Amino acid sequence: MTEVDDQQVPGSGDQFFSEESRRALAEASRLLAERLQAHTEALLAMTGGPDEQNTLYEQNVALEELVEGWNDAVFEHTGTAPLLLEEEGEDEEEEEPEEEQEQLIxxxxxxxxxxxxxxxxxxxxxxxxxxxxxxxxxxxxxxxxxxxxxxxxxxxxxxxxxxxxxxxxxxxxxxxxxxxxxxxxxxxxxxxxxxxxxxxxxxxxxxxxxxxx
Structure with a gap:
């Protein structure tokens, strides 16, 4: 489990472990379990044909969305995030190597x-x-x-x-x-x-x- 920097830790106030966050986490976990089961069954039924690529992509996207929602629900309830997920658009750009300057005298x-x-x-x-x-x-x-x-x-x-x-x-x-x-x-x-x-x-x-x- 990875603690999120600069966030309030459990036990330091009333922000976490509320009834509302408890219900939200339970619902997010239920949806994730159902989607994970459906995702697994869909993948096991695939044979690798070219017509299955779109279906595979849709299955992956649907699972990814629920994983992110579950991760957020865990954070809202406990102040910690089990998974370090990168948000879309915040991927760090690869640092381009600095162009070496030629030596001049x-x-x-x-x-x-x-x-x-x-x-x-x-x-x-x-x-x-x-x-x-x-x-x-x-x-x-x-x-x-x-x-x-x-x-x-x-x-x-x-x-x-x-x-x-x-x-x-x-x-x-x-x-x-x-x-x-x-x-x-x-x-x-x-x-x-x-x-x-x-x-x-x-x-x-x-x-x-x-x-x-």
Whole structure:
């Protein structure tokens, strides 16, 4: 027998064991006994034919209704419910597994460089372009390496972030942050018109930071 939570227990007042609840329980028990006997006889007479499915369903529904009524009558009389029956429409929905969020890390860096030997830098940039030529421009020619920024671009295409090894260049300052973004996360738009705005670090937790000067 299962006690129902947050309900008054027998003996704690005049709510239970009244003459009215006694008569109601007796009637509910009589109806349930009759229905149970009829239900059993109907099932024993079945052979499993396809035309018996509707009859079986009707028999089950009729018995279920009387079982619920009897269970309610027991509760009204004793304050306890022998059967834990789920009421229609109160079935707990199956919890859907939470969608696992992919792990993301944003690495944002900035390096300020001072050119101290432009000729050495341009020569290194042209050599890098020869070894790793970039896409040709609209005229079908390579971008001429005649500026510090073009030279640094060509060297970086070949070596990556070679800020400490650029010929003719001193590192003024540098900083790098590793950020675990907070959701909702707006990813970097590589094709955005305003690339400078996109380079900013997203909202999140900085896990590591490095600085150079």
């Amino acid at each position: 944003s690495v944002v860096s900035r390096f300020d460089l001072r050119v101290v030997d432009l000729d050495a830098l341009l020569e290194a940039g042209r050599s890098a372009q020869e070894r790793h030529p970039a896409e040709l421009d609209e005229s079908g020619e390579r971008e001429p390496v005649d500026s510090a920024e073009q030279a640094i671009y060509e060297i970086s295409r070949e070596l990556g972030e070679a800020w400490f090894e650029l010929p003719g260049v001193d590192l003024v300052a540098g900083a790098r942050a590793y950020v675990v973004p907070e959701y909702p996360f707006e990813p970097l738009e590589a094709d955005a018109d305003d690339v400078v705005t996109e380079i900013g670090a997203p909202n999140g937790v900085v896990t590591h930071a490095e600085t150079w000067a």
